[in-house]
Amino acid sequence: MELTKLTIAGLQEQLRAGSVTARQVAEAHFERIRQRDPEVHAYLTLSPERAFAQAEAVDRRVKAKELVPPLAGVPVAVKDVIVTRGTPTTAGSRILENYRPPYDATAVERLEQAGALILGKTNCDEFAMGSSTENSGYFPTRNPHDLERVPGGSSGGSAAAVADNLAVAALGSDTGGSIRQPAGFCGVVGLMGTYGRVSRYGLIAFASSLDHIGPFARTVRDAAAVLQAIAGRDPRDSTSADVPVPDYRAVLEKPVKGLKLGVPKEYFGAGLDAEVRTKVEKGIARFRELGCEVREVSLPHTDYAIATYYIIATAEASSNLARYDGVRYGRRAPGAETLEAMYQKTRGGGFGAEVKRRIMLGTYALSSGYYEAYYLKAQKVRTLLTQDFVKAFEQVDALVTPTSPTCAFKLGEKTADPLAMYLADIYTVTGDLAGVPGISIPCGKTKAGLPVGLQLFTHHFDEARLLQLAHAFEMSGGFTL
């Protein structure tokens, strides 16, 4: 029995039967990390003390025949933009090197309450800004399917960890596609709930109106189990929604026959790789075989999404990242004689190139004389993009698209051209702007052996239907890796 290949349900069964202990599960994962991570580079920090203390607590409860919580003994990796008390949290940035947060993010707290073992913190693009994990201030992460290629980003470490059995599940964050795109590139399930579904408390802010925390897993059922644990109102995040959380696992087996699926034609235009298109079209045909009604729909403003996104996200980022000034936490540049010089040197030296570029872009878009032309304009187009979704959901239950226009690209391929990198998010940013939930699920491999992701969207707070469709697709067979 390979302990690193188990699903959550499989692991729970073994634990309850007493055929394995949480301690053994943790040991097996740290051993695999020791063997594989020198190649994959998924983790920035490991937290074995924390994981083993929790494993011990789980094993005690199992032995005492106490009620075992739903994620008991499940090894989870956490993206390094999500704070963990006492465990270094850098957001992939040198400016937060050695930062040990004094509190846990709500999502982390809830995972541990549900019995999960936090194995460590995963690599990401600095402050979640990027689509390849090459913008990490530490090192790039590699795609386990081809080590010469990127895992996607910005949650590349979490995606790679789950794909390579270095964790059973992981938390990531999605602002423009940072869960779904790397999930697609690495051949795992990546889920972003509705904006407000999961508390952002303890998520290091990039663009507050777009940021989400969500799970990675190897099956839809496992992703649903993690969402179940972390979803729901949190008084510490005023934007977390007071909307009841249904029992997601109970809806998974519901038949999908008769559900209406929309295929937005704008997601199949120029720029879509031919092999990715073929795979996704096969996936859509499968939904038809499952009894779904498939029809073409239009989201007419899709072509404006990247421009809208990169104005709004960078404007919010320029404001959110003002706090890294060498005063309350993180690094301070030595030798500055005045406060102003200290700010400038600390930030100029502590941030990487992409973060500086986005701060500059956002500051420019908000500056006097440009605010209306850029920021206000983008906010208006955001309304139009959201209306596209709302109108589509008057006709269909869900939308089905490719997750990304291409498969995983090679390291270094897009680093010289920021705009080319931005376009990797072309099919995912729309969901963040509209605030609707989205999921990327494996949809087979190309001839070169690279995973293809299929993306589904549903209406606000309809994660149940999203998971139901994704699960039916996965169970129908032939597409998982």
Place this chain on the structure above:
Amino acid sequence: MRAMKITRKDVEYVAALAHLELAPQEIERMQQQLDSILTYMDKLNELDTAKVEPMAQALAESRPEAVWREDATRAGLERPAALAAAPEAKEPFVKVPKVIEK
């Protein structure tokens, strides 16, 4: 050749607003890259948005009633925990280089 959308002086001005020290070669590269990105963003001007309301966040769209919370106080971090991560601190303050000239 078309004029750049953003001048070197603009870049220096915005860098000062953002408290970012940029090396001379960084300023040059930044000007080129911001110019190409801002040019791409011009495509938004193809859309007539005169009658469209701006959207600040998605929650207002999906759950307009869910945006507000009670205005109640709650405990924050204890001071030692809050100061522990500061690069320089002396209870009960963080220390910074001098602000006021002699």
